[in-house]
Amino acid sequence: MRRHLAKESGPPSKNQHDDGGKLASLSRKRSLTFQFIAAALFFALDLELPLGVANGVLYVILILIGLMSRDRRLILGGAFMGTGLIVLGMELSPSGGELWKVLANRGLAILMLWITTVLCLWEDKAQKRLARANDEMENRIRERTAELNHANQLLKRESASLQINKDIAVASNATEAIETTMRYCLKQVCTHAGWPVGHIYLTTEPGSDRLVPTPIWYLADQRNFQTFREITENTPLNLGEGLPGRVLSSGKPAWIIDVTQDPNFPRAKLARDIDVKAGFAFPILIGDSVAGVMEFFSAKPAEPDRELLETMANIGTLFGRVIERKRAQKDQECLLHSLRERVKELTALYDVAHLVSTSRTMEETLGKIASCLAPGFLHPGLINIHIQFKGKKYGTEPAAPSRQSLYRPITLSGKEVGRLEVHCGHPPGVDMDEDPFLKEEQSMMDAVARLLSIGSERIQAEEEIKQSHEHLRTLYHRLQIIREEERTRIAREVHDELAQGLTTLKLELSLLGKKIVATHPAYQGQSEMMQETIDRTLKSVKKLVMDLRPPILDDLGLAEAIQWQGNDFEKRTGILFHFSHTTSDHPLDPARATTLFRIFQETLTNVARHADARNIYAKLDLIDEWVTLRVTDDGRGIPAGKIKDSESLGLLGMHERASAWGGRLTIEGSPGRGTTVAIQLKTESHDSTHRS
Numbered sequence: 001m002r003r004h005l006a007k008e009s010g011p012p013s014k015n016q017h018d019d020g021g022k023l024a025s026l027s028r029k030r031s032l033t034f035q036f037i038a039a040a041l042f043f044a045l046d047l048e049l050p051l052g053v054a055n056g057v058l059y060v061i062l063i064l065i066g067l068m069s070r071d072r073r074l075i076l077g078g079a080f081m082g083t084g085l086i087v088l089g090m091e092l093s094p095s096g097g098e099l100w101k102v103l104a105n106r107g108l109a110i111l112m113l114w115i116t117t118v119l120c121l122w123e124d125k126a127q128k129r130l131a132r133a134n135d136e137m138e139n140r141i142r143e144r145t146a147e148l149n150h151a152n153q154l155l156k157r158e159s160a161s162l163q164i165n166k167d168i169a170v171a172s173n174a175t176e177a178i179e180t181t182m183r184y185c186l187k188q189v190c191t192h193a194g195w196p197v198g199h200i201y202l203t204t205e206p207g208s209d210r211l212v213p214t215p216i217w218y219l220a221d222q223r224n225f226q227t228f229r230e231i232t233e234n235t236p237l238n239l240g241e242g243l244p245g246r247v248l249s250s251g252k253p254a255w256i257i258d259v260t261q262d263p264n265f266p267r268a269k270l271a272r273d274i275d276v277k278a279g280f281a282f283p284i285l286i287g288d289s290v291a292g293v294m295e296f297f298s299a300k301p302a303e304p305d306r307e308l309l310e311t312m313a314n315i316g317t318l319f320g321r322v323i324e325r326k327r328a329q330k331d332q333e334c335l336l337h338s339l340r341e342r343v344k345e346l347t348a349l350y351d352v353a354h355l356v357s358t359s360r361t362m363e364e365t366l367g368k369i370a371s372c373l374a375p376g377f378l379h380p381g382l383i384n385i386h387i388q389f390k391g392k393k394y395g396t397e398p399a400a401p402s403r404q405s406l407y408r409p410i411t412l413s414g415k416e417v418g419r420l421e422v423h424c425g426h427p428p429g430v431d432m433d434e435d436p437f438l439k440e441e442q443s444m445m446d447a448v449a450r451l452l453s454i455g456s457e458r459i460q461a462e463e464e465i466k467q468s469h470e471h472l473r474t475l476y477h478r479l480q481i482i483r484e485e486e487r488t489r490i491a492r493e494v495h496d497e498l499a500q501g502l503t504t505l506k507l508e509l510s511l512l513g514k515k516i517v518a519t520h521p522a523y524q525g526q527s528e529m530m531q532e533t534i535d536r537t538l539k540s541v542k543k544l545v546m547d548l549r550p551p552i553l554d555d556l557g558l559a560e561a562i563q564w565q566g567n568d569f570e571k572r573t574g575i576l577f578h579f580s581h582t583t584s585d586h587p588l589d590p591a592r593a594t595t596l597f598r599i600f601q602e603t604l605t606n607v608a609r610h611a612d613a614r615n616i617y618a619k620l621d622l623i624d625e626w627v628t629l630r631v632t633d634d635g636r637g638i639p640a641g642k643i644k645d646s647e648s649l650g651l652l653g654m655h656e657r658a659s660a661w662g663g664r665l666t667i668e669g670s671p672g673r674g675t676t677v678a679i680q681l682k683t684e685s686h687d688s689t690h691r692s
Contacts, residue, residue, distance in 0.1 A: 031069035035062050035078055043085050047092055057109050059085060060116050067120040075124065079117040083110055164192045164311070168318045178326040179216055185319060186218035186294070193308055195298045196220035197276060199232060200284075201244045202292040202323070209239040211248055211293060228274040228297070231267050242266050243281045244293035251290055253282035253312055255304040259297070278302035282312040284319040291323045341378060345444045348376025352448050356455035360462075365455055366394040373422075373448060377441055382425035389418030389456075404436050408449035412456050420449050502541065506534045558593040559620055562600055562629075566618060569604050575613055575633075581620035588627055592661060592681050596620075596629050599654050599665070603631045603677050606650060611635025611675065625683050632676045638669035654679075 042058045059082030066074030090106050168185050186198035198218035201211040213233045219225055235242075240249040242265055247254050256279045259265045268274055276297035284292040294316070351372035359365040370385040377383045387394040389410060404425070410418035422445060424436045513527030553561040559581045566577035600618070607613055613635030621628045643651070651667065654677075658665040661681050669675035 027069055028071055028074065031065055031071065031074050032077075034065050035074065035081065038062055038065065039081055039085060043089060047089065057112060059083075059109070059113055063113065063116050063120050067124060070124060070127065072121060072124060075117060075120050079113060082113050086110055086113070164188050165314055165318065168315055178322060181322050182216045182319075183218060185315075185322070186216065189294070189312070189315065190218050190220065190296060192311075193296060193305075195278075195296045197225055197228070197297040199229075199295050200292055201237065201295065202284075203248070203290065206286075206291065206327075207289060209248070211237045211244050225275050225297075227271050228267070228276055231270045231274060235267055235270070237266075243279055244295055247281045247283050247293045248290050251283050251285070251288075253280065253309045253316075255280040255309065257303060258301040275299065280304075280309065280312070282309070282316045284323055285316050286320040286324045291320055294319060341438070342440065345376045345440055348373050349444060349447055349451075352451055356451050356458075359455070360459070362389060362456055362459055363392075363394075365452070365459075366392075369448075369452070370395040376444055377422075377424070378438060379424060379436065382436075384423040384425075386421040386423070387418060387452075388421075406437060406442065406445050408445050410449055410456065411453045412460065417456065418452075420445065420452065502534055502538050506531060506538070509534065553593060553597055554590065558588060558596060561593075561597055562618060562620060565597070565601065565604070566616070569608070569616075573608050575607065576615045577618070578615060579618045579620075582622060588622060588683060592627065592683070595657050595661060595663075596627065596679060596681065599657055599677075599679050600629060600631065602650050602654055607633050607635065607675075610638070613674065622683075626680060627683055628678065628680045630676065630678045632674060634674045637671045637673050638667065638675045639671075640669070643667050643669070 038061055039059070042061070045058070059078075062078030062082050063075055064078075066072075066076075066078045086106055086109055167188050182200060186200070190196065190198045196219065200214045200216045202214055204210050204212055213235060215233065217229065219229070237245045237248075239245055243254060243256055243259070243262075246264070256262050256265065258277050259279050260268045260274070260277065262268070265279075276299060278298040278301050279295060281293050281295035283290045284294060294312075352369065355368055355372055356365055359368075366387050366389055369387060373385055374380045374383045385395045387410075404423060406422045408420045409416045410420060422437075509527070509530055513524070513531070516523045516527060550561055550564065552564050562581075563579050566579050569575065570577040604616070607616060611633045613633035615634050617632045619628075619630045621630075655665050658679055658681065663679060663681035665680075666678045667675065668678075
């Protein structure tokens with residue numbers, strides 16, 4: 001194309017140069033003649049006019065004649081000629097006018113003459129540049145036109161190839177069945193090539209060296225080529241064998257001018273006339289791997305068509321997408337099926353784990369395990385689950401041992417205490433010798449057996465911990481009772497022995513002091529000091545007795561004891577105490593009264609230490625079978641994190657005292673609004689959980 005364009009838009013020929021030179025020479029001579037004639041006329045006129053009238057301006061026309069001829073030499077020649085004639089005319093023209101005026105006129109004429117010359121030269125140069133630019137533009141237009149014509153021809157030749165590529169690309173991405181898409185693509189290629197037969201060979205598996213025929217054909221006339229079709233559908237091919245085998249080996253398109261004359265075309269030897277002659281084939285590519293071969297045949301011999309082979313090479317990749325999509329769909333179906341099975345197994349494991357973690361007894365877990373585990377198997381309707389645990393049986397009745405059974409041990413502290421059995425009936429469409437359980441299902445059984453073992457250990461540990469807690473709570477309760485009894489005994493002994501002894505000592509000392517003072521007045525001070533010491537000791541003993549076990553609690557009851565303790569607290573701390581109570585016909589036993597009183601004392605201690613309160617409000621309600629003590633302060637309020645803080649031993653002791661009698665203790669507080677402690681116990685006549 002470049003050589004063709006150069007020929008069209010190249011430089012002029014020698015004849016064209018000669019003709020142009022002759023015309024330019026003729027035009028130059030004609031313009032020169034006009035210049036001489038005009039110069040002669042103007043000079044003659046200059047000779048007739050006096051110097052004061054003529055000034056030589058008309059010689060400018062000589063320059064304009066040169067400009068019209070587009071010749072720089074004529075322009076300059078006219079300028080020199082006019083200049084010389086102006087000077088010569090000044091010598092030969094008749095005299096007239098003053099000399100300086102004559103010189104000025106002639107000088108101005110010469111100046112105007114050369115200014116005109118310069119302008120004409122510029123104009124001539126600009127015109128020549130414009131002419132060259134026009135010539136270059138015309139050459140470019142001719143070249144561009146030739147290129148466009150050539151591109152248009154290429155576009156027309158390739159439009160059919162592009163259209164078939166487009167049609168096959170659309171078909172390869174369609175959602176129709178793969179066989180339907182392939183038949184459509186075969187038809188498009190046969191129509192484009194004008195060949196009547198199209199067929200597809202596919203590899204047996206990815207990367208295989210063997211091709212097998214498919215029932216996917218395109219036949220322009222179904223009545224023809226039946227022999228060739230029957231032979232082809234019964235002829236698998238190996239690597240390098242036949243036309244498809246060569247394509248499989250090379251991975252590139254191949255062409256046979258006449259298959260009946262080709263030694264490497266086995267199908268031509270299986271019948272006298274197979275109705276086909278020329279053939280070409282191209283690979284169906286998935287990446288760099290050949291997944292199949294598409295072959296096409298004509299009823300007449302034909303020379304290789306390079307353009308057709310190039311077009312088909314691109315189509316092979318598009319066909320590869322069809323095969324790849326088919327394989328991807330199959331792989332996706334397998335993956336989805338596998339994912340659904342794994343989800344079922346994981347769901348079953350989750351349900352079992354949730355059941356094991358939330359059940360309180362193994363009986364509850366084992367009673368529900370079958371309904372959680374069965375949906376996780378491939379054939380849940382055929383599953384029979386049986387569990388043996390510590391001599392007990394759960395689930396359905398066990399089936400006879402067979403290849404369709406799984407057994408997993410349930411252990412406790414390393415010892416087998418039970419067994420998980422799963423039996424499966426014969427699934428339809430499965431060989432009796434095949435294992436009906438998937439590898440993942442067997443792993444699921446292992447996990448379930450481990451979960452049951454862990455669950456049994458957890459439940460046993462929880463029962464042991466619960467029993468330990470009950471023993472500790474019973475022990476704590478017993479210790480509290482013993483402690484109160486011991487405090488009562490000590491308080492009684494201190495009151496009966498120490499207080500009485502001190503009282504007797506005080507009386508005897510008083511009598512002795514009177515006798516000594518009468519005879520020895522100097523010992524009166526010592527006597528009074530000793531009596532004061534005994535008084536202080538009696539007060540300390542009384543306070544000790546009240547702290548150990550206030551007699552008012554046993555003598556007057558819980559309400560009077562709370563009132564007395566609150567008043568004493570008010571005296572010691574300055575925090576105002578307010579108390580109200582209601583009574584009932586149901587008596588409150590001393591043990592519960594002691595528990596409520598001790599919790600009340602601990603509450604007052606916490607208020608004094610932490611609350612920064614001004615008032616305390618206590619209310620005791622003894623109604624029917626319930627006794628409730630509520631204590632509220634107007635202090636800073638206990639933080640939420642401190643209510644269940646394991647380091648708050650006082651609060652823990654209050655909870656334990658209440659729980660020992662099956663009671664409830666609640667603590668509520670808000671910043672700046674104080675704290676409320678509420679204790680609720682059942683009276684002895686309604687408490688079935690009383691423990692002595």
